[in-house]
Amino acid sequence: MTQNSGQPSPQEYSKMTEKYSKNTKSYKTIPKAFLIGGLICVIGQVLLNLYAMAGFDEESAGMMTSITLVFCAALLTGLKVYDNIAKHAGAGTLVPITGFANSVVSPALEFKAEGFVLGLGAKMFIIAGPVIVYGIVASVVYGVIYYFIGLFL
Amino acid sequence: MSKKLSANTIDLLNRPTIVQSAAVGGKKEGEGPLGSYFDIINEDSLFGEDTWEKAESTMQKTVVNKALEKANLKSTDMDFIFAGDLLNQCIGSSYGLRDLDIPFIGLYGACSTMAESLTMASIFADNGLANYAMAVTSSHFCTAERQFRFPLEYGGQRTPTAQWTATASGAAIVAPNGDGPFVKSVTIGKIRDFGITDVNNMGAAMAPAAYYTIKTHLEDTATQPSDYDLILTGDLGQVGTDLLIDLLMRDNIDISKQHNDCGLLLYDLEKQDVHAGGSGCGCSASTLCGYILPKMRQGKLNNILFIATGALMSTTSVQQNQSIPGIAHCLNISTQR
Structure with a gap:
């Protein structure tokens, strides 16, 4: 009969686990995310200026910049490069619009094996879906608040 | 004959022998410290197939055939095969082994499956129920990622405590008698x-x-x-x-x-x-x-x-x-x- 003499309680075990589980090296990951994320934003700004110089008005230039960044991220995902950059960049590649493109393209590639309808089509938004749903919900809430504030001002 | 020693432990009195074993791995496993010990290293993670699941099945079939070849045995010499993997409904094993024509017992023990299958094969051999029983299992990084985590090309970061699912497979043949182990x-x-x-x-x-x-x-x-x-x-x-x-x-x-x-x-x-x-x-x-x-x-x-x-x-x-x-x-x- 095995005695559970040394068996820790769940709380104790949780503490033991914490002790042996290494933390993320934030001193390395945060600067890397800042630099690479910042670089993507700089590229965006350069694109914006270039599109403006090419004669696009402000709104169209902004839209063209987003389209270009999304296209590049999708292409890099397809070329199997994006995830290797993201491994180092973390939130630096996740937060900009490039992260959104990657989160749509990567499941599309992955689940193509299950067919264009039930695979690619159904699973394309498996990661981005919640962001879209709650993004829209948040914008509705924001719109309602905005409307009511407008009534009193 | 096997003898139950306690609630958990069984003594295999005839001392069944693991007559032969084989291992197949992927590219990353081949580059690791144990790379040279694999019987077969496949540089192509798809193992010549068009989906990851088929690749895992092929890997399992390859390792079984390699173990049989090393032991100088045919698949018809096997009385039972105990197999499992990580995929839903254990399709890595059932599709990989369906052409082998060996009485098949599918197991699920997550990553403990090698010990589970080898235990069962040994008990069968020890009790005279099999002249040869085989234990086999596999895992594939890409099938595990898409089933349990994220698409391969998704730009996420792993935590320091995360582990890497091996693209590898192992098979062992157990017999009632032999020279060991x-x-x-x-x-x-x-x-x-x-x-x-x-x-x-x-x-x-x-x-x-x-x-x-x-x-x-x-x-x-x-x-x-x-x-x-x-x-x-x-x-x-x-x-x-x-x-x-x-x-x-x-x-x-x-x-x-x-x-x-x-x-x-x-x-x-x-x-x-x-x-x-x-x-x-x-x-x-x-x-x-x-x-x-x-x-x-x-x-x-x-x-x-x-x-x-x-x-x-x-x-x-x-x-x-x-x-x-x-x-x-x-x-x-x-x-x-």
Whole structure:
């Protein structure tokens, strides 16, 4: 009969686990995310200026910049490069619009094996879906608040 | 005949022999410290197939055929095959082995499947139910990622405690008689859950099961850690290993000198960027079948405990915030009867 003499309680075990589980090296990951994320934003700004110089008005230039960044991220995902950059960049590649493109393209590639309808089509938004749903919900809430504030001002 | 020693432990009195074994691995496994011990390394992760699932099945079929070839046996010589993998409904095994025409017993023990299947094959051989019984299991990084985690090309980051699912497979053939290595006794573990909910910390979820099974085996067989050359756990990785040694130390059992973990052996943790170590059924299966058992045949290892560990959660149980139950089974394999 095995005695559970040394068996820790769940709380104790949780503490033991914490002790042996290494933390993320934030001193390395945060600067890397800042630099690479910042670089993507700089590229965006350069694109914006270039599109403006090419004669696009402000709104169209902004839209063209987003389209270009999304296209590049999708292409890099397809070329199997994006995830290797993201491994180092973390939130630096996740937060900009490039992260959104990657989160749509990567499941599309992955689940193509299950067919264009039930695979690619159904699973394309498996990661981005919640962001879209709650993004829209948040914008509705924001719109309602905005409307009511407008009534009193 | 087998004799039940206790609630968990069975003494295999005829001492069935692991007559032959084989291991197949992927590119990354070939680049690791054990790369040269694999029978076959496939540079193409798809194994010539068009989907990852088919690739895993092909890998399993390849390892079975390799083990048969090494043992100079045909698939029709096998009385039973015990097989499992990590995929839903164990399709890695059922599709991989469907053409072999061997009576098939599918098992699911998550990453503990090598110990589970080898235990069953040994019990069958020990009791005269099989002249040859085979144990086989596999895991594939890409099938595991798409089933349990994210698409391969998704730009996410792994936590430091995360482990890398091995693209590997191992098969072993057990017979009632032979020259060894012999399976002397087996300890069937109980499900252990100490409340870990972090799916990126499997080592911590499985360590309690390994702790229970090792402690039980040592007590049931009245042996000490020092009686063994090696106490080899399946895929606890760095975090699980530290926890296991600590848990056993609380009971004054010191395995630190004999212990190693397949998840730590298979890869170079730093260079190959696998964070806390390797995992998956194929991790312990290929390490045992490709590296450890041949070493025993060469007389470099004589008496070992092999304890493969599994995390018995599913994506559904995780999403419903349930904690992760662990399991571990133990085999005592020795070159002496």
